[in-house]
Amino acid sequence: xxxxxxxxxxxxxxxxxxxxxxxxxxxxxxxxxxxxxxxxxxxxxxxxxxxxxxxxxxxxxxxxxxxxxxxxxxxxxxxxxxxxxxxxxxxxxxxxxxxxxxxxxxxxxxxxxxxxxxxxxxxxxxxxxxxxxxxxxxxxxxxxxxxxxxxxxxxxxxxxxxxxxxxxxxxxxxxxxxxxxxxxxxxxxxxxxxxxxxxxxxxxxxxxxxxxxxxxxxxxxxxxxxxxxxxxxxxxxxxxxxxxxxxxxxxxxxxxx
Numbered sequence: 001x002x003x004x005x006x007x008x009x010x011x012x013x014x015x016x017x018x019x020x021x022x023x024x025x026x027x028x029x030x031x032x033x034x035x036x037x038x039x040x041x042x043x044x045x046x047x048x049x050x051x052x053x054x055x056x057x058x059x060x061x062x063x064x065x066x067x068x069x070x071x072x073x074x075x076x077x078x079x080x081x082x083x084x085x086x087x088x089x090x091x092x093x094x095x096x097x098x099x100x101x102x103x104x105x106x107x108x109x110x111x112x113x114x115x116x117x118x119x120x121x122x123x124x125x126x127x128x129x130x131x132x133x134x135x136x137x138x139x140x141x142x143x144x145x146x147x148x149x150x151x152x153x154x155x156x157x158x159x160x161x162x163x164x165x166x167x168x169x170x171x172x173x174x175x176x177x178x179x180x181x182x183x184x185x186x187x188x189x190x191x192x193x194x195x196x197x198x199x200x201x202x203x204x205x206x207x208x209x210x211x212x213x214x215x216x217x218x219x220x221x222x223x224x225x226x227x228x229x230x231x232x233x234x235x236x237x238x239x240x241x242x243x244x245x246x247x248x249x250x251x252x253x254x255x256x257x
Contacts, residue, residue, distance in 0.1 A: 010037040019045070079128065082133050083131075122166060174222055
C-alpha cells in the first residue's frame with residue numbers, strides 16, 4: 001500500500017481527497033488542527049475501507065505545526081508517496097480592511113507551509129524515484145483579486161516551476177485550481193454565498209476524481225471542470241486592465257458579504 005498525507009483533511013476538498021484515496025486502498029496521514037475531528041475521520045475511514053489512517057494535529061499557521069508535518073514527510077521508514085497541500089482559508093474584507101496579522105497568517109499557510117512541505121516531501125520522493133504532490137490553489141490565481149488570489153497565483157507558479165525542475169525524477173507535481181466548492185470554507189470566513197449562481201458550484205468528490213486523473217496524466221495545472229476551463233480561457237483573452245475592474249466587481253457580487 002502507498003501512503004498519502006493530506007493537510008486540511010477534515011472538511012471540504014481535503015475530506016474528499018481522504019475519502020477517494022482511502023477507497024482506492026491508500027493508507028493516510030490526516031493533518032488538521034482539530035484532533036477530535038481527525039480521530040473521528042480516521043476511525044470512519046479505517047472501518048469503511050480497511051486502511052491505516054494516522055492522525056497528526058498541526059496548525060500550519062505556526063512554525064511548530066509546519067515543522068511537525070515536515071518531520072513526518074521526512075520519515076524514510078514510513079514514506080509518504082502522495083502529498084496533498086490542501087490547508088487554506090479566506091479572509092473577509094478588501095485590501096486594507098483585513099488586519100495585517102491576518103494577511104500574514106494567510107501567507108504563512110498558503111505560501112510558506114506549501115513551500116516547506118513540498119520541499120520535505122519531494123526530497124524523499126526523488127531519492128526513491130517516485131511520488132506526487134498536489135498543491136491546492138484556485139481559479140482566483142488567474143485574476144487580480146487581493147491577497148488570496150495573489151497567494152494562490154504563487155502556488156501555481158511555484159508548482160509549475162518545481163515540476164519542471166524535477167522532470168524525469170519520477171516525482172509529479174500539480175497545482176489544482178477549483179472554482180466555488182460547497183465546503184466549510186466560506187462559512188468559516190463569514191462569507192455569504194446566497195448570491196453565487198448554482199452553476200458556479202462544484203462537487204468536491206467529482207472535483208477530486210478529476211484532479212487525480214489529471215495528476216496521473218502528468219498535468220502540472222488542473223482546472224477540473226469544463227465551465228471553469230471556459231471561463232479561464234476568456235480570462236486569458238481579456239486585457240489585464242479591464243480584467244482588474246471585472247474582477248473587483250465580481251468579487252463584490254460573488255465574494256465576501
